[in-house]
C-alpha cells in the first residue's frame with residue numbers, strides 16, 4: 196500500500212532542510228524529505244563526497260535569518276560557530292567614495308553573521324533527526340510523479356529499491372538544476388553574468404574585528420566577510436577567463452593578486468585555504484507555485500552572491516510558507532487547497548522581486564565602465580554614507596530586516 200504524507204520535500208540542502216524543520220516544529224504534519232546525497236545524523240559520507248549545500252562556502256546570514264533559526268531552536272549552536280559582522284565597508288578601487296555601515300549606528304549588536312556552510316549543515320541536519328514527524332529518505336531521487344485527485348503520487352528511487360508515496364504537496368528544493376522542476380515542465384529565465392565566483396578562506400596578519408569589506412574593482416566585485424578564528428571568507432567574482440587564470444595561480448601569487456585589489460586596508464594576507472569556483476547566473480523559475488506544487492530556494496531563484504541574499508531571501512520564503520501551511524492545518528483548512536499557496540506567493544513576491552533587483556542592480560552598477568555610472572556610484576557611495584536614507588535601505592537589506600519575518 197502507498198504511504199501517505201502531508202508534504203514531500205525534494206532536496207535537503209540549506210533551504211529544504213530549513214523548510215522541513217519549520218514545518219515539523221509544533222505540528223503533526225508528516226513530512227518526507229528526499230535527498231540525493233547520503234544523509235545521516237553524523238553527516239559523514241563513506242565516499243568522502245560533500246553535499247552541495249554544505250560545501251566549502253560560507254554564508255552571510257542576515258539578522259532576519261538568524262531570527263528564523265532562533266525560532267527553530269538552531270541558533271544557539273549556529274551562533275557558537277558564527278562570526279558577527281560589526282561593520283561593513285563598501286568601496287570602489289580607484290574611486291573616491293566609500294560607505295560605512297555600523298551595528299552601533301543601527302542600534303543592533305551585529306549587522307549579520309557569517310558561518311561556514313559545513314557548520315550550518317551539521318546543526319541543520321542534526322535538527323532534522325530530532326523531529327519524529329520528519330522522515331528522511333537518502334540517497335534517493337524522484338523518478339516519476341503523477342497528479343491524482345487526492346494528491347501527487349511520487350515514485351522514489353533509493354539505492355536498492357523504489358517505492359511510491361502519495362503526498363498532498365510536493366516541494367522542489369533540489370537546487371539550481373532542479374530535476375523536479377524539469378519533470379514539471381517549468382521553464383526558467385536565465386541571465387548569464389559571464390562570471391565565476393572564486394571562494395576561499397584567507398587569513399590576514401591583523402585582527403579583522405568583525406569588519407566586512409565589499410570592494411568593487413576593475414577585476415570584479417570582491418567580498419571579504421569576517422569568519423571565526425580571525426579568517427575572512429572571500430567571494431571574488433571574475434570574468435570566466437580571468438577566474439580560471441586566477442584559480443591556476445600558486446597560493447602566494449593568488450594572495451599577491453588579492454592584496455593588489457585591497458591594498459593594505461585589511462592588513463597583509465598570510466594564508467589562503469583551498470579555492471573553489473562557481474559559475475554565476477541569475478536564474479528565475481517562471482512559475483513558483485502550481486496546484487500541489489511549490490518551488491523554493493535555488494530551484495526557484497538563484498542570485499549572484501555579491502549581496503549575500505540568495506539564502507536569506509529563501510529563508511524568508513520558507514518561514515512564510517511553513518507558517519501558512521501550518522496555519523491552514525491548525526484551522527482544519529485543506530493544506531493542498533490552492534488558496535494556501537496563492538496566499539503564500541502573494542506575501543512573498545514583492546520581497547523576492549526587490550531583493551533580486553537589489554542584487555542585480557548592485558552588480559550592474561559596479562560592473563559598468565561608463566563614466567557617468569562611475570561618477571554616479573562614487574556619489575552613490577558617498578550618498579549612502581552621508582545621506583542616511585540610501586544607507587538605511589542598504590543596511591536593512593544587508594540585515595534582512597526590510598521585511599517582516601513570519602513567526603513559525
Ligand SMILES: Cc1cc2nc3c(=O)[nH]c(=O)nc-3n(C[C@H](O)[C@H](O)[C@H](O)COP(=O)(O)OP(=O)(O)OC[C@H]3O[C@@H](n4cnc5c(N)ncnc54)[C@H](O)[C@@H]3O)c2cc1C
Pocket residue numbers: 205206207208209210211229230231232246247248249252253254255256335336337368369370371373374375392394430473491492493494500502503504505506507508509
Ligand atoms: C559563492 C557563493 C556564495 C554565497 N554566499 C551567500 C551568502 O553569503 N548569503 C546568502 O544568503 N546566500 C549566499 N549564497 C547563495 C546560497 O548558497 C544559496 O541560496 C543556497 O545554497 C540555496 O540552497 P538550496 O537548498 O536551495 O540549494 P542547494 O544548496 O543547491 O541544495 C540542493 C539540495 O538538493 C539536493 N538534490 C539535488 N538534486 C536532487 C534530486 N534530484 N533529488 C533529491 N535531492 C537533490 C542536493 O544534494 C542538495 O542537498 C551564495 C552562493 C554562492 C554560489
